[in-house]
Amino acid sequence: MLIAISADSGVSAARIRRLIETTGLPLRGKEHTDYRLHLSDTRLELRMRDMQPLYVDFSAGKARHRRLHGGGKGQMLARAAGLRKHPGLEIVDATAGLGRDAFVLATLGASVTLLERSPIAHALLADGLRRALNDPEIASIASRMRLIQCDADDWLRSEQPRPDAIYLDPMYPPSGKTARVKKEMQCFHALIGRDDDAARLVATARRLATRRVFVKRPLHAEALGGQAAAFSLRGKSTRFDVYLPF
Ligand SMILES: C[S@@+](CC[C@H](N)C(=O)[O-])C[C@H]1O[C@@H](n2cnc3c(N)ncnc32)[C@H](O)[C@@H]1O
Structure with a gap:
């Protein structure tokens, strides 16, 4: 299964680089893969096609x-x-x-x-x-x-x-x-x-x-x-x- 990293525009280059290093996954534009580890300003989500994003939330x-x-x-x-x-x-x-x-x-x-x-x-x-x-x-x-x-x-x-x-x-x-x-x-x-x-x-x-x-x-x-x-x-x-x- 193809999976890549994507990020919101405000996310720092250092955060993206760290994720690339720890996962070994490539950075791609949002349109290029069905499965993405997506960095938003607040959290990391696994986005899969038309499904609800998956993320870890211990608070709620x-x-x-x-x-x-x-x-x-x-x-x-x-x-x-x-x-x-x-x-x-x-x-x-x-x-x-x-x-x-x-x-x-x-x-x-x-x-x-x-x-x-x-x-x-x-x-x-x-x-x-x-x-x-x-x-x-x-x-x-x-x-x-x-x-x-x-x-x-x-x-x-x-x-x-x-x-x-x-x-x-x-x-x-x-x-x-x-x-x-x-x-x-x-x-x-x-x-x-x-x-x-x-x-x-x-x-x-x-x-x-x-x-x-x-x-x-x-x-x-x-x-x-x-x-x-x-x-x-x-x-x-x-x-x-x-x-x-x-
Ligand atoms: C069913 S999930 C565990 C769910 C977990 N108990 C929870 O509450 O979220 C099994 C996980 O174990 C990890 N795993 C299986 N064998 C492992 C191993 N030898 N070393 C480290 N992680 C392992 C898998 O990658 C997978 O993420």
């Missing part, structure tokens, strides 16, 4: 709703992380994506290192975090989130000290039931590509996490890498598999 919309009314430490993600007993956990989110789950974990008191290998997802997330740090209502939460562009398997193998917990939410395998996923997200997933190497990641994570590894899966999917979990939490369409240290 679903992220705000989940922060204020999402069920706190009772919600499945928090229970899977073990945050009820250990609120100040150091968690590595090894598949950060657009950072939605990491923001929930940080809201509930965890310090989260976010690892993301896709330059496009990383750029959108970095921009969302930059804006969150400038919003007094959520700046303290964002300050507990550290974003790194890397392959998580490589990073985890080289990192010391070992994290308390590691979270994995690799792209779901195609199931034929994608109708419920908004078309913007379907397109975004197509752009990012599949996570076929996730089984390797769960094996690495299990060797390194000192307290637990927790993995988000579709409710009826097989366990990641065929590795049986210590226990699972089940929701309507999602399951969290929890692995304890060997």
Whole structure:
């Protein structure tokens, strides 16, 4: 899929150059590609044909709703992380994506290192975090989130000290039931590509996490890498598999 960078006329050359350097994407006029990472005066957006733009916004919309009314430490993600007993956990989110789950974990008191290998997802997330740090209502939460562009398997193998917990939410395998996923997200997933190497990641994570590894899966999917979990939490369409240290 062809993707390029575009920018509003007021955006500084330095901001555009930084984005070209970090993503490796070319700068093109708006008319030249169907998929663009677009820099406006205020934010970075992924623009895709006739769809709604995609961007990271921790201050409003679903992220705000989940922060204020999402069920706190009772919600499945928090229970899977073990945050009820250990609120100040150091968690590595090894598949950060657009950072939605990491923001929930940080809201509930965890310090989260976010690892993301896709330059496009990383750029959108970095921009969302930059804006969150400038919003007094959520700046303290964002300050507990550290974003790194890397392959998580490589990073985890080289990192010391070992994290308390590691979270994995690799792209779901195609199931034929994608109708419920908004078309913007379907397109975004197509752009990012599949996570076929996730089984390797769960094996690495299990060797390194000192307290637990927790993995988000579709409710009826097989366990990641065929590795049986210590226990699972089940929701309507999602399951969290929890692995304890060997
Ligand atoms: C389904 S998304 C995660 C969504 C995320 N939990 C959220 O709340 O927004 C999976 C992401 O993991 C990233 N990913 C998969 N394997 C990775 C790896 N080995 N290292 C770094 N990032 C990885 C993909 O690029 C993709 O952006």
